[in-house]
Amino acid sequence: MNGSSLAIRQRSLGDPSIEFPLSPPLTRGCPRTSTDEIAYPVEVVYDYARLDKGLFDQAPGPDIGRWSPLLPPLEAPTLGEGGTPxxxxxxxxxxxxxxxxxxxHKDRLNRVAISAALTEGAPGVVVASSGNHGASTAAYAARAGLPAIVLASAQSPAGVQAFVRAYGAQVYSVPVDERWPLLREIVDRLGYHPISNQTVTHTGHPxxxxxxxxxxxxxxxxxxxxxxxxxxxxxxxxxxxxxxxxxxxxxxxxxxxxxxxxxxxxxxxxxxxxxxxxxxxxxxxxxxxxxxxxxxxxxxxxxxxxxxxxxxxxxxxxxxxxxxxxxxxxxxxxxxxxxxxxxxxxxxxxxxxxxxxxxxxxxxxxxxxxDMGVGEEVFPVRAGLTVADLAP
Structure with a gap:
């Protein structure tokens, strides 16, 4: 790691003059600017004056913990995310x-979001996802020892659903219009930390x-x-x-x-x-x-x-x-x-x-x-081929 987090508070993107404590993460957006029609996200604010700019003398590489001063507190273990070519x-x-x-790319987000769940002492995490986000949430939750519930789209590819299940999460394929109400119920009744959106327009995890x-x-x-x-x-x-x-x-x-x-x-x-x-x-x-x-x-x-x-x-x-x-x-x-x-x-x-x-x-x-359909096509076996049969 390259030092502790310099994150100090949350700020509304609907009105940047409105600020909130860093904890708890406002997973339902800004409570003061959001309406029934538009939900405004919040963002994290840092104490930039305390940053050692030598942070940027390092070479890029795996584990986004190398940038920890400019990230919220990282409590979740890494899987080697980042440092991509x-x-x-x-x-x-x-x-x-x-x-x-x-x-x-979702691995970068989930290293941070799963860290928030650990910091807040949540008993588990829940995510509604058509594929990549669910798989990444399941993987990082497993690495951190947290139970995970993934509400997958019934229309997502079978291979992707198998990918999500491989990490040991509870995965339920539900109609798209039922995912958000169920997610909110899981958050409200079970206390699980939400890693995806709950609001009328998107705010997601802050x-x-x-x-x-x-x-x-x-x-x-x-x-x-x-x-x-x-x-x-x-x-x-x-x-x-x-x-x-x-x-x-x-x-x-x-x-x-x-x-x-x-x-x-x-x-x-x-x-x-x-x-x-x-x-x-x-x-x-x-x-x-x-x-x-x-x-x-x-x-x-x-x-x-x-x-x-x-x-x-x-x-x-x-x-x-x-x-x-x-x-x-x-x-x-x-x-x-x-x-x-x-x-x-x-x-x-x-x-x-x-x-x-x-x-x-x-x-x-x-x-x-x-992708859709990957692994479903069956390719015929062709016996007796010679070089003359091969395409140029």
Whole structure:
């Protein structure tokens, strides 16, 4: 570890002048600014004046505990999250988050969120998730010795549901519209710590997105500078916001002179973040169409993504399943198999067709093993083959 946490309080994103003690985590958003229509998240505030900037002299590597002064208190043991590779493809970069312990970016969030459950003395944790988040929560809870309940979508791939169950969590496949009411009941009656959202628009866990700041720290060290633009697959926009906040801290600390423009890349079948930005609202709820990018396809947005895009001078980009598949195929041909949702960043960059004065980073969030239909296709055995039968 590199010192104790400098986290000192929570602050409303609806009104930054409103502050709360650091504990307990406000898992249902800001109680003073939220309404029946819009829920505002809170964020963690740090005593930056006490930070030893030598923290950024280290090389990036696994275990986000290396950044502990700029994270909430880390009580959960590591699984070696972070330190993921930055790969160059055709003049841009891919930050490959599929190289995390459970093969997705969610491990950074869960190291922090499970730590909060331990700090608060919770008897267990509960999460509603279609895949990556549930698997990561189950893994980090198991590592920390905490019981976990995962409310999985009945439509999520069978392989992903098996992946979640492998860590020993109690996993229940329930209809999507029943997950949040059941989660709230588990929190209220059993005292379990919620690792996912409970509110009308997304607030999620207040500490969790802080883990994504470490992506910004790593990119800064891997590139030797701040990128000009970052394209992130976006559902609830916790990844987008956390990465953006990490870059704003680097500027605040005087380590970087600029911040990148942040681009949210959502499935065209939904796009609540794009809707909120277009309409100038804090967050939006939209009707969701069909998409196989189930990891980021959602009808409910949150205020974090709006802040990250708006304050960075970025844009919201809507991408189709076909555009994501094309990006997924091209990455696979260069040795990286991303989940369809994980290819949304590259698809968004290609769709925007914009030149930038500096490096461009697309975040790839998860392994292709998590996709719909993976492992279901049966391939025939072909006996008696000779070289003449092989494709050139």
């Amino acid at each position: 930055l790969l160059e493809f055709d003049g841009i970069y891919l930050k490959d988050e599929s190289q995390n312990p459970t093969w997705s 500490y969790g997105p802080e883990g994504y700041k470490t992506i910004a720290y790593e990119l800064f060290l891997q590139l030797g500078r701040v990128p000009a633009a970052v394209f992130a697959p976006t559902g609830y926009a916790e990844l987008l916001f956390g990465t953006w906040k990490g870059f704003t801290e680097l500027r605040l600390l005087g380590l970087a002179g600029a911040t990148p423009r942040m681009f949210s890349c959502e499935p065209a079948a939904g796009g609540p973040n794009a809707r909120a930005l277009a309409e100038g609202t804090p967050a939006a709820i939209v009707e969701l169409g069909a998409s196989e990018a189930y990891g980021i396809a959602g009808s409910v947005g949150g205020h974090r993504g709006v802040l990250a895009v708006r304050d960075s001078g970025g844009e919201a980009v809507l991408v189709t399943d076909e555009e994501m598949r094309a990006a997924q195929r091209d990455l696979a041909r260069q040795g990286v198999w991303q989940e369809l949702s994980g290819a949304a960043g590259l698809a968004g960059y290609r769709k925007l067709r914009r030149d930038f004065d500096g490096p461009v980073v697309c975040i790839g969030t998860s392994s292709g093993f998590k």
